[in-house]
Structure formats: structure tokens, C-alpha cells
Amino acid sequence: MDIKSAKYVSFLGNDKAQIEAVIDDVTMNIPLDPANRHYAEILKQVKEGTLTIKDAD
């Protein structure tokens, strides 16, 4: 999975409602569910220090 960027998205006062990420050149909305394969990969790359999730706008 080639994750080019990841940024939290805010809904109704929740600044970490989901993540908007560009994966394999496609913009995706990713839930904060460890069972979701995209979120699991984001967590893995964050842990490895190769990806940072930006704060919501």
C-alpha cells in the first residue's frame, strides 16, 4: 500500500472523526477501526515512523 498522505477529518466538533488518505493515488476516507485494512496499514506505518497523520483543518 503506497500511502502518500493522511489527515484527520473533523465532524461536528470531533477533530479525529476519520482519516482522509491518498493511497495508491486514490483519495479515501478511512474509519478509525483497527479491523479496517487501510487504517491498520496507517497505524503500522505511523509506528514505523514512515507516516504522520496531519491534524484536521
Add this chain to the structure above:
Amino acid sequence: MSKAAELANLIGNINAGGGGVNRNVLVNGATNVSQRSVSSTGLGASAGYFTADRWKFQVANTAGRFTATQDSSVPTGKGFANSIKLACTTADTSLANTEQFIFQQKLEGQNVQGFAKGTSDAKPFALSFYVKGNANATYVVALYDEDNGRYVGKTFSVTTDWTRVEITFPADTTGTLDDDNASSLELWIWLHCGPTYKGGTLPLTWASYSNANAAEGGDSFFDSTSRTFFITGVQLEVGQNPTEFEHEPIERTLTKCHRYFHRIGDAKDGNGYSLLIGGYQGDAGDDYTSYYSFPVEMRAIPTSTVSGTWNTIRTSNIKTAYVTVQGCTLYGSITGAGSWYLHGDSADDHVSFDGEL
């Protein structure tokens, strides 16, 4: 297979705890459902799901490229309408250590408890499928127990004619499979690999996974641009004897696939439109108007992806929020006071929900 032999196999499997209906634990074994695309080119750079539902292309570190197509070539007289055709478009004969190309399906632990793996009553795994290629080749097919790092495999032959492959992997009394929605058991067909995955001995009985043993004895699909690989009728069932493929109604296969992936907006009305949402807003801001209920509860909260440029009046493109395994809110970011709406109006306007393993 004669009717007598078929009956004997079925009875044998029933005695072993399998048989009956819904015996195939794999989904979309007949490759009838391809919600994402019926053809995808230039594959090989990135792993993922591209054509037939539930079938993943696990690729890594290879320069080889291929096209995957839902094809109409099928074994004669077996009731199939489709196969998956893989055609090599860029060969890769200079092998880096960790190159991979595995055709695979991952299965939830809660759907494979019938094998009683890791218990004294463990059942064998009966696998069958139909394959053909552009020339003779040998590949490795394996089961991988992701919960316990255990593995069993066997080689099989491909010829230029459709061939039925039947393999029975032995029961495994070691390593129980987690009873949950995560990947526990995986079917792997190795089509290409680097030296890391060869050099040892392919384990014909269950053993701890070892890279060097994983793909020993298999050929490379990427050895020539003339290489093709067709497969359909893939079935994995409890029992000691592979039985005839269990055909099922399309709505059942589609519903099974929807647990892992589906998308909305593809189907258009007589004017070419789909999925209109709208409302009235007194000022700019998000307007959470519509709840969309998924056709079936999904395996995990899905990733949602909006494709296409939708027809919009006083709003952004369609967006998703509050996504759960059961549904989500569809909304628009309104640009100013007044009525607003959006709808799909071209073939590429859709929203996909991906809860795959």
C-alpha cells in the same frame, strides 16, 4: 468424475463433518462477481483487489506486470460462465529476493471454524479448481494459517487445456483459528517469487511457515509475456474428498461479496442519473441529509471512496460521514444559502465501501 464416485466423496465428507449446501468457504469461486472492474491493466506495482471480488493480487517488489480480466473461457459442461484470466504484459526474469505474485483469498476466522483446526477433531481441507494456461507450467497452491503462522502446500500442473485440480490438505491438530472477523485462513496460489521463497522443501503436511519452503517447486508466471493463467470453480470445503463445484444463485454470491465491498451510484435510471440528495440550507456549511443503509452488515467499518465529478448545485461533491458496518450518512458541503442538490450523471460517478481483509 462418475456419479458413484461423486456420491462416495460427498458421503465421505459428510461423515467427516462437511458436505451439504454452503460447503464452499471461499466466496465468488466461480468468479461471477466483479464489482470493481471486469478488466484491469498494468497491475503488479501494488497489491490489492482489482477485478473479481474477494480475489486479491498480492504483489511485491516485482517489475512484472499483468492484465486481469473476467473472461468467458470456461471448462466445458461444468456450468461456469466466467473465469479470471491473467495475462503477463511485462516479464520479470531478473529476480530480486523478495519478489512476490500470489493469487489469494483471505477468510474470516469465524467462517472456517468447521475445519476444527487445532483440535483433536480437526478435519481435512478439500480444495478443487479448474485452471489452464498458454503452456505447461507448475505452480504452488497453499493454505496459510495467519493466526498461528502455519502452512501447507502442494504443486499443481497447468496445461493448455482446462484441467481440474483436486488436492486434499491434511487436518491440523495444532493451532486453533480465531473465531472472529479477522483473516485466519488464506488460500495462496504462488505465480511468481524471488529466491527468498525457494530453496527449502514445500511442506506437504502442516508445519510452521518458512519463507524458504513457501513456493519451492513452482514456476514463474512472469517468465514471458506470452504467459497466461486462467482459473475458475475454486472450492475449499471440509472433508477428505473434493466434490463438484457448488453453484449458487447470483444474489447469494453478490450478498457474500457485499460484506467485503460494494458501491452505489453505478446503476443509472433511464436518464443516466443516480443517487440524488439535496435540501435547503440557510448558510454555507455541511448538510447531513441522507442515511444510506448497506445491503448487508460489512465485515469491518469500510473505507469509503468517492469517484467521479458529480453534478452539483450549490454544494461540494458527495461526501460520507459517520460510517459504520451498517451504513453511513451521505452529505454535501453547501457553498451558500438556498436549495442544493447533487447526483451522479456519468459512468464513473460512484461511492465505494471497502471492508476487505
